[in-house]
Amino acid sequence: MDTDAATNTRSATGRVEVDASPERVWKALTDAAELVRWFPLEARVEPGEGGSIFMSWKNEYAGESEILAWEPPRRLVISWGWDDSGEHPPQVTEYRIESEAGRTVVDVVTSGFPDDPSWDAFVEGTNHGWKFELASLQQYLERHAGEDRDVVYLRRRTPIDAAEAWARLFGSDGLGECPYGGDVFDDTEYRQYAAILEDLDGALLRVSMEPSMAGPDVRDVTLWLQAWGDARERLPEFEAKWRPLLERLFPEGETP
Numbered sequence: 001m002d003t004d005a006a007t008n009t010r011s012a013t014g015r016v017e018v019d020a021s022p023e024r025v026w027k028a029l030t031d032a033a034e035l036v037r038w039f040p041l042e043a044r045v046e047p048g049e050g051g052s053i054f055m056s057w058k059n060e061y062a063g064e065s066e067i068l069a070w071e072p073p074r075r076l077v078i079s080w081g082w083d084d085s086g087e088h089p090p091q092v093t094e095y096r097i098e099s100e101a102g103r104t105v106v107d108v109v110t111s112g113f114p115d116d117p118s119w120d121a122f123v124e125g126t127n128h129g130w131k132f133e134l135a136s137l138q139q140y141l142e143r144h145a146g147e148d149r150d151v152v153y154l155r156r157r158t159p160i161d162a163a164e165a166w167a168r169l170f171g172s173d174g175l176g177e178c179p180y181g182g183d184v185f186d187d188t189e190y191r192q193y194a195a196i197l198e199d200l201d202g203a204l205l206r207v208s209m210e211p212s213m214a215g216p217d218v219r220d221v222t223l224w225l226q227a228w229g230d231a232r233e234r235l236p237e238f239e240a241k242w243r244p245l246l247e248r249l250f251p252e253g254e255t256p
Contacts, residue, residue, distance in 0.1 A: 014130030026073035
């Protein structure tokens with residue numbers, strides 16, 4: 001996390017190395033049909049500087065971003081102006097794509113977060129979010145390029161504290177200590193558990209807990225599972241199991 005003293009704002013960052021050409025990475029970042037295979041659930045793109053990229057997760061996380069820089073296949077900058085209140089300046093996300101030792105390195109910086117303690121959770125959440133999303137980009141391009149993706153995306157909003165919510169999620173009555181095994185690449189208590197599930201042909205599992213837009217004393221618990229190819233056929237069984245599980249684990253909560 002970087003701090004810009006001149007503007008009193010902070011940045012969240014991410015980096016990934018991908019075994020794909022810069023041109024292939026650029027297309028994954030800028031083509032609507034490609035974006036929905038690894039990042040949002042819906043996307044629309046008006047290409048070029050001054051154009052726009054719309055992305056939606058089919059809830060309050062949806063919005064249209066202005067394209068501030070369009071330099072294929074090396075640099076893309078978009079303004080994430082999803083705060084209509086005008087209280088804070090919009091965040092800006094910059095993607096830089098470079099070749100390095102036969103692979104492609106993608107660096108992402110989301111800047112403009114206010115340097116205020118009330119934003120700590122959002123900055124931390126963005127750092128963890130990029131860790132998962134860039135792993136998704138890598139998994140898509142290296143193992144499932146051109147394949148459509150299906151997603152199970154379930155959320156439960158709860159007023160209980162983070163420690164209790166996390167304990168319920170990973171307790172014996174919840175998902176268990178290491179749900180579904182797999183290659184765990186993020187296991188940060190009270191924030192995010194993320195793993196690659198080889199038994200589902202490299203599907204990606206994410207269990208996360210984020211500050212809620214509903215208020216400072218509320219948090220959103222999310223179960224996310226994405227799969228490509230034939231493994232998509234298994235997703236309905238997870239959704240049928242997880243939906244009542246979240247309701248049982250968090251009876252004092254609500255489904256937004």
